[in-house]
Amino acid sequence: MNKLIKYSFLGSMLLTQVVDAKNVAIVGAKVHTMSSQGTVDNATVLIKDGKIQSVMEGEPALAGYEIIDAKGKVVTPGLIGASTSLGLVDVGFSAGTNDSNSSLTSISKTGAAFDVSYAINPESSLMAIARIEGVTSAATSMGRTGQLFNGQGALISLGDSSDPIIQGRAFISTRLGNNGADTVGGSRSVLWVSLETALAEAKFAIGKSLTPIDEWHGELSRADIAALIPVVKGEVPLLVDARRAADIRQVIALKQRQPQLNIVITYATEGWRVAKELADNNIPVILDPEANLPFGFDQLGSTLENAGRLAAAGVEVSIGMETHNIRLARQHAGNAVANGLSWDQGLAALTINVAKLYGIDDKLGSLDSGKIADVVIWSGDPLEVTEAAELVLISGEKVDMHSRQSKLRDRYLKLQTDKPMQYVRP
Amino acid sequence: MASISVLITNATVLDGIGGVFTDSSVLLQNGKVVAIGKDLSVPDDGVTVDAKGKWVTPGIIDVHSHLGVYPAPGGTAHSDGNEATNPVTAEVWAEHSIWPQDAGFQRALAGGVTVMQILPGSANLVGGRGVTVKNLPSATVQDMKFPDAPYGMKMACGENPKRVYGTKGGPSTRMGNVAGYRQAWADAQNYQRTWDKYYVDHKAGKKDLKVPKRDLKLETLALALKGEILVHMHCYRADDMGTMLDVMKEFNYKIAAFHHAVESYKIADQLAQAGVCSAMWADWWGFKLEAYDGIQENIPMVHAAKACAIVHSDSDLGIQRLNQEAAKAWANGRRAGINISQADAWQWLSANPAKSLGIFEQTGSLEKGKNADVVIWSADPFSTYAQAEHVYLDGALIYDRNDPASWPVSDFELGQPGEGDSK
Numbered sequence: 001m002n003k004l005i006k007y008s009f010l011g012s013m014l015l016t017q018v019v020d021a022k023n024v025a026i027v028g029a030k031v032h033t034m035s036s037q038g039t040v041d042n043a044t045v046l047i048k049d050g051k052i053q054s055v056m057e058g059e060p061a062l063a064g065y066e067i068i069d070a071k072g073k074v075v076t077p078g079l080i081g082a083s084t085s086l087g088l089v090d091v092g093f094s095a096g097t098n099d100s101n102s103s104l105t106s107i108s109k110t111g112a113a114f115d116v117s118y119a120i121n122p123e124s125s126l127m128a129i130a131r132i133e134g135v136t137s138a139a140t141s142m143g144r145t146g147q148l149f150n151g152q153g154a155l156i157s158l159g160d161s162s163d164p165i166i167q168g169r170a171f172i173s174t175r176l177g178n179n180g181a182d183t184v185g186g187s188r189s190v191l192w193v194s195l196e197t198a199l200a201e202a203k204f205a206i207g208k209s210l211t212p213i214d215e216w217h218g219e220l221s222r223a224d225i226a227a228l229i230p231v232v233k234g235e236v237p238l239l240v241d242a243r244r245a246a247d248i249r250q251v252i253a254l255k256q257r258q259p260q261l262n263i264v265i266t267y268a269t270e271g272w273r274v275a276k277e278l279a280d281n282n283i284p285v286i287l288d289p290e291a292n293l294p295f296g297f298d299q300l301g302s303t304l305e306n307a308g309r310l311a312a313a314g315v316e317v318s319i320g321m322e323t324h325n326i327r328l329a330r331q332h333a334g335n336a337v338a339n340g341l342s343w344d345q346g347l348a349a350l351t352i353n354v355a356k357l358y359g360i361d362d363k364l365g366s367l368d369s370g371k372i373a374d375v376v377i378w379s380g381d382p383l384e385v386t387e388a389a390e391l392v393l394i395s396g397e398k399v400d401m402h403s404r405q406s407k408l409r410d411r412y413l414k415l416q417t418d419k420p421m422q423y424v425r426p
Numbered sequence: 427m428a429s430i431s432v433l434i435t436n437a438t439v440l441d442g443i444g445g446v447f448t449d450s451s452v453l454l455q456n457g458k459v460v461a462i463g464k465d466l467s468v469p470d471d472g473v474t475v476d477a478k479g480k481w482v483t484p485g486i487i488d489v490h491s492h493l494g495v496y497p498a499p500g501g502t503a504h505s506d507g508n509e510a511t512n513p514v515t516a517e518v519w520a521e522h523s524i525w526p527q528d529a530g531f532q533r534a535l536a537g538g539v540t541v542m543q544i545l546p547g548s549a550n551l552v553g554g555r556g557v558t559v560k561n562l563p564s565a566t567v568q569d570m571k572f573p574d575a576p577y578g579m580k581m582a583c584g585e586n587p588k589r590v591y592g593t594k595g596g597p598s599t600r601m602g603n604v605a606g607y608r609q610a611w612a613d614a615q616n617y618q619r620t621w622d623k624y625y626v627d628h629k630a631g632k633k634d635l636k637v638p639k640r641d642l643k644l645e646t647l648a649l650a651l652k653g654e655i656l657v658h659m660h661c662y663r664a665d666d667m668g669t670m671l672d673v674m675k676e677f678n679y680k681i682a683a684f685h686h687a688v689e690s691y692k693i694a695d696q697l698a699q700a701g702v703c704s705a706m707w708a709d710w711w712g713f714k715l716e717a718y719d720g721i722q723e724n725i726p727m728v729h730a731a732k733a734c735a736i737v738h739s740d741s742d743l744g745i746q747r748l749n750q751e752a753a754k755a756w757a758n759g760r761r762a763g764i765n766i767s768q769a770d771a772w773q774w775l776s777a778n779p780a781k782s783l784g785i786f787e788q789t790g791s792l793e794k795g796k797n798a799d800v801v802i803w804s805a806d807p808f809s810t811y812a813q814a815e816h817v818y819l820d821g822a823l824i825y826d827r828n829d830p831a832s833w834p835v836s837d838f839e840l841g842q843p844g845e846g847d848s849k
Contacts, residue, residue, distance in 0.1 A: 296500065384809060
């Protein structure tokens, strides 16, 4: 009880801070708005009450604004981690609880019902490590349930806040490639029937009462049905891991049979071979542009040019499949650019495209008036490995640019000989 | 592949040992580096490559690869990197597992990697012999082996051996690990004494001598004690490394390099003093507890302490852009106030790896007489956008990004989707 009171107290304090936040003007940078405004040189970004007020060329009169001099710098929207398990895992392996994985349980027969909203820890060390490098929000979900679906994911802010959830139950993911078949029945023949059955039962249950005293003879648990109804209605995206062209074609066919589904393909390793069909069917992808080896027989056509070819065909590409090192998403995007993706699409793949596919582009992903002021000031081109985030704002607040890692660095930067290092406080 | 005389002109040249030469030429002849300079000329039968705006460096050497022993596609049929049947398997050799049709070799080539050490995995305390190979697409490993390179021997600290053997009779703890290394070394010393005695007796003409039986496990360990095989040890934590420096002194051998070494920055001064290299990633961390303290300034901090720093991959993806790994470490170091030149930083990619593999007399820098293992980069290789355009091995052009028809295609990828594609 004590804890709850403490938390709500802390929550209201933070809320007050946001309301009282100083208005901020970032002046002089080259600003990539990722909105229809495009790129503005020597721009001023005005932030008011935690929201973007406007982006304009030049420097207007700025009474009442804290001015941040960003001459010679590059400004972008905060990067959005497209596919992570942030907040669910500290160390995944042999080190205690890992909320990104689960074992089988009777409450769910498919894994659809699992909900990471309850599991997010905003104080995980991964959060600060990612945010000081420009990742300001993320999609986070379980990595392995051993079942058909990897549960319901959430969209979270990486701000130093007691309430990180931007949107819970924001998407459901499943795997329909080799790894999915290995998990469900050992064959796609089983996997796909399981998926079709799950979707059909959820569709059937729309509008029906499924309390414990109602009769229900479906294969799925009631909790799974409740989770899947928004998916079959198209209100919640279904993220589908599909890699070979044949699997991607099956997913496209599913979308054609059930056009209301909001399908996103993840990995899409051979997506370039069916790029036009993906574009025609309005299916966006989240991919790892560096995955260019035939790791399995469903990834034989992998190439560094996948992202560029998909984007050229009109597919909306998002990049950023990592957890501990989601900060490297911009390097991944840079390598996609080195291999054919346009630079603008490279940055879009880290920002506005991610926001769009999760349906939060009214809040995040570009520096449009009224959106949440998640803003990064970079030393230069953010897709260059030698450049870095110099200042990060989340909801208009400057974040503390320290992490556990920067503290370790600062402690050991000068090795002391007069006293043990544990006495050194950076 | 034919090695012809090549004059690379108008380039920015990093010689790999700290020198940078702007608007300069590099002459390669008979498979060797002849000179770096301004006024070089090429014989009539040679070719001139105009590298205006481009950069030239020594070929990248990766001291930690599992290409061929954990090839793509994966699966148990291809899982040939860990002989996880006994905690000490010094008798196995990585080269006996290498599948040269691993497409990872061609991908690494496109990333400017000319030489690599292929190691057994880290499941065992002593995993077996590693082998240094040239990245020449071949049908058998025999055609890839680097002539006269010493063998490596893989050892592993920490979590992996105790996890793998914790339920298979041990070791199940770090102290169990260390007892395992020490007993292995003690057995090797005993084995060596048996042979030494035999040789002494044989020389003395003693009658009815019985030749001791060769023991493949102890033979490799004994050669490592003698320094003829170089010890490469997977070790993350500073305290694990400290323990191994003790074991090294106890048994009077040398560790060439700690691999992964994510906490080297905590004891960089001691590593400098002990003369042990650290082979590191730029920024991997947290995938296990012993990697939790990884920081992005590890490599420059080790360098700044005058210890030997190496950029390594341990990854079939990472090996394709080790120049970017070095670039990240270099830039993060500068932001922390450690000012290292790009020319000096390139030592992490070629010279220091070559030294730790015992092949620096042959390769690892663009010095006169060394193997012409050379990369022409499309731009400053510390940029994300730079690509290896030409890769020369012993003076032969073995990769030309601008000539797709010349690219090697592994047998595995022939007749598959994307055959011969830009990968």
